[in-house]
Amino acid sequence: MTDLWPQLTAAFVTGLLGSAHCVGMCGGISGLFAVNAAVQSLKTQAPKAIAYNVGRILTYAILGVVVALLGKTMVDSIPKLAAPVRLASGLLIILIGLQLAFNWRLLTPLENAGAKLWRSMAPTAKGLLPVESARQALALGLIWGLLPCGLVYSVLLLAASTVDPVGGSLVMLAFGLGTMPAMIATGLSASKLSQFMSRNRVGAGLLIVLIGIATIAMPVMKLSGSQDQSMHQHREMTH
Numbered sequence: 001m002t003d004l005w006p007q008l009t010a011a012f013v014t015g016l017l018g019s020a021h022c023v024g025m026c027g028g029i030s031g032l033f034a035v036n037a038a039v040q041s042l043k044t045q046a047p048k049a050i051a052y053n054v055g056r057i058l059t060y061a062i063l064g065v066v067v068a069l070l071g072k073t074m075v076d077s078i079p080k081l082a083a084p085v086r087l088a089s090g091l092l093i094i095l096i097g098l099q100l101a102f103n104w105r106l107l108t109p110l111e112n113a114g115a116k117l118w119r120s121m122a123p124t125a126k127g128l129l130p131v132e133s134a135r136q137a138l139a140l141g142l143i144w145g146l147l148p149c150g151l152v153y154s155v156l157l158l159a160a161s162t163v164d165p166v167g168g169s170l171v172m173l174a175f176g177l178g179t180m181p182a183m184i185a186t187g188l189s190a191s192k193l194s195q196f197m198s199r200n201r202v203g204a205g206l207l208i209v210l211i212g213i214a215t216i217a218m219p220v221m222k223l224s225g226s227q228d229q230s231m232h233q234h235r236e237m238t239h
Contacts, residue, residue, distance in 0.1 A: 004167050004171070006089075006090070006211045006212070007089065007162060007171050008170060008171060008174045009208075009211055010093045010096055010097070010211055011155050011158060011159075011171045011174040011175040012174040012177065013178065014096055014100055014151065014175060014178065015155075015174070015175040015176060015177065015178020015179040016178035016179070016181070016182075016204075017100055017178075017200060017201050017205070018100055018151045018179075046184075047134045048133070048134050048137040049183075049184055050134075051135070051138040052131070052137040052138065052140055052141040052144070053141060053176075053179075053180055053183050053184065054138060054141060055138040055140065055141020055143075055144070055145065056141040056142070056144050056145040056176065057141075057145070057172075057173060057176030057179075058141070058142060059142050059145025060152065060172040060173070060175060060176045061169040061172045061173050063145070063156055063159075063172060064156065064159040064169040064170070064171055064172030064173070065165045065168055065169045066168075067156050067157075067159050067160035067168055068160055068162050068163060068164055068165045068167060068169070069165050069168070070160060071085065071160040071162065071163040072163040072164060072165070074163075082163075085161055085163060086161075087216055089162070089215060090212045090213070090216030090217075091212065092157050092161060092212070093158065093208060093209075093215055094209050094212035094213065094216075095212075096154050096155070096158065096212075097205045097206060097207070097209035097210075097211070097212060098205065098209060099150075100201060100205035100208060101202045101204070101206055101208075101209070102202075102205070105150055107150035107154060108150060110148075110150065110153045111148045111150050111153070114148025114149075117148070118146065118147060118148050121143060121146060124143060125140060125143045128140040128143070152175070155171065155172065155175045156172070158171055
């Protein structure tokens, strides 16, 4: 679990600070439930908003398991990939940090590919509107978690690099939990929350970059240490 802290931290901070983007894509749906309602109706509407977001995050977690299983299959088939995958994980964290800090759209091609799949699912999602129960909201959230989004895809790549189904699901859960405050606040204080997050994007993004650098440094130092040790042993054998 300790090996996962860089991925979990990066995923959570990305969800938290990138959730202004999530509000733009999903906030309209969240707003259908409530959260722009009067206090009286909030008691009945808030459970729907929570159920919707639980469904969305559950889909993220399932996707995390799937991509991590794919990563594990690759590493099990080619053991030499283990070290490069660890390095790739650090590089992904750095890219996510830069994307978050400077609002880069690095995965637009993947978003476009996902949009084709989404078009086939959109009618099902629309069929669940208007949302009249928490169960219906949960179902909508499960589908809405598949909405093509570069931010989600970035963290999915990070989840895949864990090459562990549990780790992959935890990374996506961390990301989803990071998005929750802005999504639940939609219509209540989302604009203020969005402004706060926008002001802190650069600092948080650069912090993630540092985490990525540290993630790369650990396997590099370990590899360097093992090489030095093998060279030392080789010298002793030759003398």
